[in-house]
Amino acid sequence: MKIDIVSDTVCPWCLIGKRKLEKALAERPDLDVDITWHPFQLHPDMPLEGADRKEFTAKKFGSVEKARELYEHVRQAGDAVGLDFQFGKIARSPNTLNSHRLIRWAGTAGVQDEIVEILFRKFFMDGQDLGDQQVLIDAAEEAGMDINIVKDLLSGDADLELVAKEDNQARQMGISGVPFFIFDDKYALSGAQDPATFLQVFDQIEQENQNPTQE
Numbered sequence: 366m367k368i369d370i371v372s373d374t375v376c377p378w379c380l381i382g383k384r385k386l387e388k389a390l391a392e393r394p395d396l397d398v399d400i401t402w403h404p405f406q407l408h409p410d411m412p413l414e415g416a417d418r419k420e421f422t423a424k425k426f427g428s429v430e431k432a433r434e435l436y437e438h439v440r441q442a443g444d445a446v447g448l449d450f451q452f453g454k455i456a457r458s459p460n461t462l463n464s465h466r467l468i469r470w471a472g473t474a475g476v477q478d479e480i481v482e483i484l485f486r487k488f489f490m491d492g493q494d495l496g497d498q499q500v501l502i503d504a505a506e507e508a509g510m511d512i513n514i515v516k517d518l519l520s521g522d523a524d525l526e527l528v529a530k531e532d533n534q535a536r537q538m539g540i541s542g543v544p545f546f547i548f549d550d551k552y553a554l555s556g557a558q559d560p561a562t563f564l565q566v567f568d569q570i571e572q573e574n575q576n577p578t579q580e
Contacts, residue, residue, distance in 0.1 A: 366396055366570060371403045371535050371545040372481070374464040374495055377439045377450060380485045382544035382557035384446040389563035396567060401472065402481050404465035404532045405543045408458070415459040415496040422458070442557070454492025463519060464495045465528045467505060470518060476508040483507050 368386075372379040390398060422432035436452045443450045464484055471480035483504045487493040493500045498519050505515040518524075535545070546554040552566050 366398045367549050368398055368400045369403055369547040370400060371405045371540055372543050373405050373407045374461045374484045375459065375488060376407055376543050377443065377489060378557045379544040380448060380489060381442055381446055384448060385557055385560050386563055389560035392564065393567055400478060402468050402477055403535065404528050405535050406461055406532055411460040413460050415457045415494065418455045418458050450489050451492060456492060457494045459494050459496030461495060462528060463498065463501055466524050467501050469524055469528060470515065471508060471510060474510050476510060479508045480504060
């Protein structure tokens, strides 16, 4: 089964959705899945150097208090799936373009899911700045990628246009929020759905594969 996930590295619901998908897949160990992560920048106009986290979220949500309230709701949702979000550690809201480039290269290296998980952890649990190239290089090294190649690619504009194009294609498809899951190019789920919902999609696809429509 082919699963395409449209996501951003600073989206907490994307990590929550990842955990819920993983729980569903754990219940169906018979499934052979091929997961590919695709870029979506929640804040495409973010300066390359990023922004002060407190100021940015206050402006985005209307006030520091409102932002704190919303993130407490997210923290509780994360806690329910075993995630220990540390929003207080995050000092900067980064531009995520380079992190998406790294995820793309990780796919070629066969460690895309590992890189996605590492980046989520570095941002949400460790409070590290994903706009800092050294943070991305460290993530690549942890995943077993060739850091000399990664350093060289990050220093140039490799795949910048491809990532931007893929992000734009997602928006043209009508995707306005993430996570967004696409199964076998025919079924889609938006948001951090519960495992039961993923299981329903798995069953539907499996049933159709067993009983293909006769032409």
